[in-house]
Amino acid sequence: xxxxxxxxxxxxxxxxxxxxxxxxxxxxxxxxxxxxxxxxxxxxxxxxxxxxxxxxxxxxxxxxxxxxxxxxxxxxxxxxxxxxxxxxxxxxxxxxxxxxxxxxxxxxxxxxxxxxxxxxxxxxxxxxxxxxxxxxxxxxxxxxxxxxxxxxxxxxxxxxxxxxxxxxxxxxxxxxxxxxxxxxxxxxxxxxxxxxxxxxxxxxxxxxxxxxxxxxxxxxxxxxxxxxxxxxxxxxx
Amino acid sequence: xxxxxxxxxxxxxxxxxxxxxxxxxxxxxxxxxxxxxxxxxxxxxxxxxxxxxxxxxxxxxxxxxxxxxxxxxxxxxxxxxxxxxxxxxxxxxxxxxxxxxxxxxxxxxxxxxxxxxxxxxxxxxxxxxxxxxxxxxxxxxxxxxxxxxxxxxxxxxxxxxxxxxxxxxxxxxxxxxxxxxxxxxxxxxxxxxxxxxxxxxxxxxxxxxxxxxxxxxxxxxxxxxxxxxxxxxxxxxxxxxxxxxxxxxxxxxxxxxxxxxxxxxxxxxxxxxxxxxxxxxxxxxxxxxx
Ligand SMILES: Nc1ncnc2c1ncn2[C@@H]1O[C@H](COP(=O)(O)OP(=O)(O)OP(=O)(O)O)[C@@H](O)[C@H]1O
Ligand SMILES: [Mg+2]
Numbered sequence: 001x002x003x004x005x006x007x008x009x010x011x012x013x014x015x016x017x018x019x020x021x022x023x024x025x026x027x028x029x030x031x032x033x034x035x036x037x038x039x040x041x042x043x044x045x046x047x048x049x050x051x052x053x054x055x056x057x058x059x060x061x062x063x064x065x066x067x068x069x070x071x072x073x074x075x076x077x078x079x080x081x082x083x084x085x086x087x088x089x090x091x092x093x094x095x096x097x098x099x100x101x102x103x104x105x106x107x108x109x110x111x112x113x114x115x116x117x118x119x120x121x122x123x124x125x126x127x128x129x130x131x132x133x134x135x136x137x138x139x140x141x142x143x144x145x146x147x148x149x150x151x152x153x154x155x156x157x158x159x160x161x162x163x164x165x166x167x168x169x170x171x172x173x174x175x176x177x178x179x180x181x182x183x184x185x186x187x188x189x190x191x192x193x194x195x196x197x198x199x200x201x202x203x204x205x206x207x208x209x210x211x212x213x214x215x216x217x218x219x220x221x222x223x224x225x226x227x228x229x230x231x232x233x234x235x236x237x
Numbered sequence: 238x239x240x241x242x243x244x245x246x247x248x249x250x251x252x253x254x255x256x257x258x259x260x261x262x263x264x265x266x267x268x269x270x271x272x273x274x275x276x277x278x279x280x281x282x283x284x285x286x287x288x289x290x291x292x293x294x295x296x297x298x299x300x301x302x303x304x305x306x307x308x309x310x311x312x313x314x315x316x317x318x319x320x321x322x323x324x325x326x327x328x329x330x331x332x333x334x335x336x337x338x339x340x341x342x343x344x345x346x347x348x349x350x351x352x353x354x355x356x357x358x359x360x361x362x363x364x365x366x367x368x369x370x371x372x373x374x375x376x377x378x379x380x381x382x383x384x385x386x387x388x389x390x391x392x393x394x395x396x397x398x399x400x401x402x403x404x405x406x407x408x409x410x411x412x413x414x415x416x417x418x419x420x421x422x423x424x425x426x427x428x429x430x431x432x433x434x435x436x437x438x439x440x441x442x443x444x445x446x447x448x449x450x451x452x453x454x455x456x457x458x459x460x461x462x463x464x465x466x467x468x469x470x471x472x473x474x475x476x477x478x479x480x481x482x483x484x485x486x487x488x489x490x491x492x493x494x495x496x497x498x499x500x501x502x503x504x505x506x507x508x509x510x511x512x513x514x515x516x517x518x519x520x521x522x523x524x525x526x527x
Contacts, residue, residue, distance in 0.1 A: 050415060072414035081415075088412040090405050101405055104398065105417025151417075 001064050003028045003186055004049070004080070004155045009058035011041075011048045018044040020210040021058065026155060031177065031187045033197040033218060036207035037230075042190040043085050045207070046157050049188075050082040051075040062154070076105040079154030083161065085190075087144040091133035095124055095143055098132050102147035110150065117146040120176075138169040145176060149185075156180070157188040162196070174200055198222040241370055242488040248376050248445070250484020251383035255438040256461035257468065257476035258390060259431030265407035265471035266427045269322075269330045273314055273338035274435055275458020281307040281436025282356075282449040283345055289357045296359040296444070300382065303440045304433040311432025312425060319424075338454070345451035353450045356443035379441045386437055387477055390430065394473060403427055407471060435461075456500075467507050469520020478518055483507065 002025040011019040019041040026032045034042050048055045051072035060068045062078055070078070090098050099117060103109055118125040121142045127135060132143060141161055148156055158177070162170040174196045180187060181200060191197035198204055198218045206214040206227065214221060221227045256278055263271045285303040289296065318333035363374040394400040405413040406423040414420055442457070443449045464483050468475025483503055490502030510518070 052411060052415065071419075072411075073417050073419045076415055076417035084412070084415065088409070088415060090408050090412065092408055093401075093404065097401060100398075101401060101413075101416050104402060104405075147416075 002026055002061070003063055004188070005059075005061045006045070006049060007059040007061070009045065009048055009055050009060065011044050011053055011055050013044075013053075018210055019048060019055075022205075022207070022210070022212050023058075024205050024212065024215070026186060026188055028186055029181075029184045030203065031181045031189060031201045033194075033201035033204040034188065034190045034207060035194045035197060035204055038192075039209075040207040041210040042207055043159050044210075046082055046159050046188065046190060047084075049075070050080060050157065052082070052084075073105070076151075077107075080157065081105075081148040081151055081153035081155070082157045083144045083148050083159060085159040085163065087140055089132045089140055089144055089147075092131065094129055094131055095135070096128040098143055098147050099124070099128075099150050102150040105151050110152070113150045113152055117150045120149070120179075121146050138165055138172065141165065141169070141173060142176075145173075149180075153185075155186045155188060157190075159190045160192060161189075162191065162193055170196070194227070195222070198227075239492060242492045243485060244370060244372060244376065246485035246488035247481055248380045248383075248484070249487065250481035251380055251387070252438050252441050252445070252480070253457075253460050253464045253483050254477045254480025255383055255386060255434045255441075256457060257464035257480050258387070258473055259434045260461050260465040261468065261471055261473055261476045262403070262407075262427050262431045264465065265473075266403065266410075266424055267319065267330075268327050269319065270334070270462075271314070271319075271431075272331055272334040272458065273318065273341060274334075274431070274461060275454035275456075276338040276341035277307050277310055277314070277432050277454070278435040278439045278442075278457050278461075279345060279449070279451065279454030280310055280341060281439030282443045282453060283349060283354075283439070283451075284436065285440030285443055286354060286356050286449055289359045294357070294359050296378070296440075299359060300437055300440050303436040305436075307436025307439070308429040308433040311428040311435075314432075315425060315428040319428075338458070342451050342454070349451060351451060353448045356447050356449055358447070360444065375444055379445055382437065382441060386434060390434065390473065393430070399423075399426060463504060463507055467510060467517055469517030472517065472519050475517055475519035482510075482518070 004026040007023050008021045009019055010021050022045055034045065036042050047053045049060050051070050054069055059066055062080060067075055067078060090101060099114055123139055124143055124146055135143060162173045170193065177187065177189060178200050189197055189201060198221060201218040203216065204218045204221050205212050260271060260274055281303040284306040285299040288302045289299040314337050318337045319330055322329045322333065360375050360378055365372050394404055402418045402423050403426060405416065405418055406420050410420045460483065464479040465476055467482060468479030486503040486506045487499050490499045494502055
């Protein structure tokens with residue numbers, strides 16, 4: 001059974017229909033990419049899964065359990081963690097406090113997970129007493145991912161983790177995602193950088209104006225002509 | 238003589254700080270003003286008076302009873318004056334909380350009468366001479382209680398899971414929700430804590446002035462607001478500092494001008510400070526929230 005699935009999910013903001021009857025599924029240990037141009041509805045889809053916005057129709061299933069319409073805190077406690085667009089750090093808190101908040105949903109501190117996160121991102125150990133807003137953009141994204149990981153989520157959803165970062169840091173973020181995949185973390189990855197996302201993902205869904213227009217194994221999509229033209233800027237190599 | 242006045246000012250300021258912390262906690266979490274907070278303070282004073290007069294002469298018991306009662310009152314006010322307005326304009330609770338405040342004043346006036354009520358002397362009055370200063374046991378108790386409560390709030394916010402959840406919600410409720418924080422529960426915790434502090438302040442003021450009446454909350458509510466602005470909106474250490482600053486300004490006004498200019502001088506000085514630092518003493522730039 002899929003660890004996470006959406007069935008015919010629709011979301012509106014007032015009159016704007018941002019997500020129209022979208023279905024997708026994520027298997028345990030998979031990296032699934034959600035791609036599409038600006039305004040396609042990717043963030044809205046993640047928000048609906050996370051409970052930040054209420055879907056107007058459809059279902060969200062976590063391990064087969066219907067969690068549609070649950071408020072965000074219940075979804076988080078059930079094991080879905082969203083790193084939102086713009087990172088969602090608590091800018092006035094220290095790095096360490098942000099990490100502790102990453103474990104809030106678990107109900108108890110997990111020192112081992114905190115250590116592991118700081119081993120993964122040694123800069124966070126150095127900066128643990130620093131106020132989050134004083135970190136560089138790359139460090140902030142590392143902290144956002146670390147904060148999600150210390151909660152040991154069933155499903156990690158990353159909304160444009162490479163947004164606004166220098167190319168070197170974009171590669172570093174994708175290396176982190178690849179590393180997590182090797183460790184078996186289940187990931188839903190929303191990205192503008194389709195080429196890199198398809199390289200790390202197992203499968204992908206392509207959204208256009210709120211609908212899924214293409215889906216399949218990432219390698220096939222990367223090689224396909226339609227995706228090449230629309231998202232990868234050129235004909236197949 | 239000035240040193241003596243400063244002692245009084247710090248004591249008074251610590252009480253203002255307790256009220257201002259409540260305002261600032263609620264403003265921090267909801268971005269809304271609670272204009273019945275002064276009346277919560279007043280109810281705390283009366284609960285303390287009733288307990289001290291009729292049940293027990295133990296001041297700690299009066300304090301605890303007042304805090305519990307006002308904590309529950311805070312939850313009730315949240316329920317009737319704030320929750321129905323979730324998502325409404327951030328000025329909407331001004332109307333509902335002013336209404337709640339009037340209801341509390343009138344209830345107190347109906348039950349206790351409009352005149353001053355003597356607050357029983359629950360602390361044996363001892364005077365100590367410390368160099369040129371005369372310090373009474375009542376003053377020491379008030380200052381110690383206020384500082385202990387402020388320390389407790391500080392530790393709660395800085396060190397506990399629930400306290401961090403309150404701060405996370407104050408910073409960004411949507412992000413707090415994504416992290417597993419039940420924002421509605423945090424709002425209730427915040428109202429409870431804020432209101433217990435106001436209730437404690439009510440008992441301490443009763444002890445300081447030996448009297449309470451149904452309208453003491455009006456002026457105290459304004460002072461709490463002024464202190465919150467002085468310290469910086471939503472800033473707890475700022476409220477603590479602002480309280481002491483206002484208390485000291487008041488006694489300086491009395492010392493150097495006349496006691497009838499006390500508030501005029503203190504509020505005037507606060508205006509000057511705010512012209513110099515509009516964000517308040519410890520405030521960050523205020524971000525507009527919608
Ligand atoms: N809070 C909101 N209120 C109203 N409309 C919104 C809101 N958020 C998004 N929308 C609209 O919903 C549609 C989908 O937006 P969404 O943010 O989900 O797209 P996206 O695929 O994440 O885009 P991007 O790549 O730019 O992040 C857009 O038309 C957007 O303008
Ligand atoms: Mg987006």
